[in-house]
Amino acid sequence: MTEDYDLFVIGAGPGGLAAAKQAAHYGARVAIAEANYLGGTCANLGCIPKKLMVYAADFAHYADASEGYGWSGDRPQFDWAKFVKARDQAMAQFRQNHERSLIQKGIRLIHDRAVLIDAHTVEIADQKITADKILLAVGSHPNKLNIPGIEHTVTSDKMFHLPQLPQKIAIIGGGYIGVEFASALRGFGTKVFVINNEHCILNGFDPAISNAIHNGLTQRGIEIACSTTVKEIIAGDRALQLTLSDHPTPITADLVLCAIGRTANLDNLGLERVGVEIDRDAIAVDAHSRTSQPNIFAVGDCTNRKQLTPVALSEGRAFADTIFGDYAWTVDYDSVPSAVCCRPEAASVGMTEPQAQAHFGEAAVRCYQSEFQPLFHSLSGQNEKALIKLVVNCSNDQVIGIHIVGDQAAEMLQGFALAMKKGVTKQEIDYTIGIHPSSAEEIFSMR
Numbered sequence: 001m002t003e004d005y006d007l008f009v010i011g012a013g014p015g016g017l018a019a020a021k022q023a024a025h026y027g028a029r030v031a032i033a034e035a036n037y038l039g040g041t042c043a044n045l046g047c048i049p050k051k052l053m054v055y056a057a058d059f060a061h062y063a064d065a066s067e068g069y070g071w072s073g074d075r076p077q078f079d080w081a082k083f084v085k086a087r088d089q090a091m092a093q094f095r096q097n098h099e100r101s102l103i104q105k106g107i108r109l110i111h112d113r114a115v116l117i118d119a120h121t122v123e124i125a126d127q128k129i130t131a132d133k134i135l136l137a138v139g140s141h142p143n144k145l146n147i148p149g150i151e152h153t154v155t156s157d158k159m160f161h162l163p164q165l166p167q168k169i170a171i172i173g174g175g176y177i178g179v180e181f182a183s184a185l186r187g188f189g190t191k192v193f194v195i196n197n198e199h200c201i202l203n204g205f206d207p208a209i210s211n212a213i214h215n216g217l218t219q220r221g222i223e224i225a226c227s228t229t230v231k232e233i234i235a236g237d238r239a240l241q242l243t244l245s246d247h248p249t250p251i252t253a254d255l256v257l258c259a260i261g262r263t264a265n266l267d268n269l270g271l272e273r274v275g276v277e278i279d280r281d282a283i284a285v286d287a288h289s290r291t292s293q294p295n296i297f298a299v300g301d302c303t304n305r306k307q308l309t310p311v312a313l314s315e316g317r318a319f320a321d322t323i324f325g326d327y328a329w330t331v332d333y334d335s336v337p338s339a340v341c342c343r344p345e346a347a348s349v350g351m352t353e354p355q356a357q358a359h360f361g362e363a364a365v366r367c368y369q370s371e372f373q374p375l376f377h378s379l380s381g382q383n384e385k386a387l388i389k390l391v392v393n394c395s396n397d398q399v400i401g402i403h404i405v406g407d408q409a410a411e412m413l414q415g416f417a418l419a420m421k422k423g424v425t426k427q428e429i430d431y432t433i434g435i436h437p438s439s440a441e442e443i444f445s446m447r
């Protein structure tokens, strides 16, 4: 029997869109379903609106620095509602661009929720559609703590549509989302208190990064409590009151953000019905993103891999190249760079110093670290330092980890991440000529 499509994709976030477009490029007949907004979390409730918010907050930072550069006069005021309107217009435009590009590629977009009926059939908008292959790219949703008063908290989804900015916010979670919102909101003038259950924020990053970001955030006036959590939240007349474990006095805030990780969107998808197995609350897949049901695949946040847009994109492309194209490849999870869009910014790729020592032994690992004042801050009046750290495998001189803190850390890291993936040695870095004046040139003079 001929199926309606060669590929049916459930979820039009970065993973689903990349796979659909790549499969169509090979001539496959493709349909894609999206229950909410085209572009998924990344384009609508994640990376893009977050980065625009970070840019908006940066103007306060530049305004603070401008006096040292000879500027004076009235300081412009920030209008949250005006920003939200402009941002939403830009995001609507991005969605239209996505839709146009799907049409151009001959991909059918169905704006509705899809569920699995059997291994080759999905149900959507009261219609049954069959496909030879089905790709699950359904993403994830924010976790919430199970404590009294949790109903008084919001998650990152809500943060982009607040009617107004809070005067004081408590953020539960000191990971990517907690730290990024803490930093941006502080830029807008909000008082921020971060509560993290682990011994440091951004645990999992190199300790040099966690420490530098901790110091950078506290220097900007953000309060951080680690090795603690929230036991209870009580709504008072004027504020929310949070009781912390091992913390003498409750803290108050007018908004509480819960940012403690995200879990795959698996509810009522029909996975049990078609025999797709689950592992640690996510869809279990092999290296080629194949589930336990041979013609059903899964990519992105709904699998137990790295919850990052470029990872979802690569998994989508690798799936389409392997199944519909002429070559098979798998994603290399060892050299995935990522950045935390806080101020100061952090970016990282490869092994941390503790990971490298655990893997190769302490004696086999050498680290080079430089902390310096970027030229910009010689006049900004801000005591900001930048940091670059290299982790090197002594046995072959290869750079196996690069960690950067400071302005444009993400932009700086991108090229170095490619060099690391290609096996660059410390000696090759030493003999490379830098660009002057820049912060990045510091990496070439670390002895």
Ligand SMILES: Cc1cc2nc3c(=O)[nH]c(=O)nc-3n(C[C@H](O)[C@H](O)[C@H](O)COP(=O)(O)OP(=O)(O)OC[C@H]3O[C@@H](n4cnc5c(N)ncnc54)[C@H](O)[C@@H]3O)c2cc1C
Binding pocket: 010, 011, 012, 013, 014, 015, 016, 033, 034, 035, 036, 037, 038, 039, 040, 041, 042, 043, 045, 046, 047, 048, 050, 112, 113, 114, 115, 137, 138, 139, 140, 156, 177, 265, 269, 299, 300, 301, 302, 306, 307, 308, 309, 310, 312, 341
């Ligand atoms: C606040 C925030 C900031 C972030 N910032 C960054 C960043 O700076 N850099 C970065 O790399 N990553 C960032 N991320 C993570 C990034 O957004 C995700 O890793 C990425 O979006 C995952 O892509 P995906 O395609 O797997 O899923 P998603 O983007 O979540 O897309 C899944 C789509 O599937 C749809 N869907 C679900 N179920 C169904 C169904 N049954 N039928 C039809 N449609 C369905 C959903 O509506 C959704 O649109 C951020 C995340 C958040 C929350």
Ligand SMILES: NC(=O)c1ccc[n+]([C@@H]2O[C@H](COP(=O)([O-])OP(=O)(O)OC[C@H]3O[C@@H](n4cnc5c(N)ncnc54)[C@H](O)[C@@H]3O)[C@@H](O)[C@H]2O)c1
Binding pocket: 145, 172, 173, 174, 175, 176, 177, 178, 180, 195, 196, 197, 198, 201, 202, 203, 228, 229, 230, 259, 260, 261, 262, 306, 307, 308, 338, 339, 340, 341
């Ligand atoms: N810039 C980026 O690339 C970016 C930005 C945002 C999100 N993301 C992706 O989205 C994922 C989810 O982000 P996230 O920040 O929600 O998760 P996360 O895993 O990055 O951080 C969660 C934090 O919450 C803390 N936590 C957990 N339980 C807690 C508790 N009971 N009390 C106090 N603290 C607690 C953890 O110690 C951790 O620091 C990230 O892992 C990342 O993959 C990426």
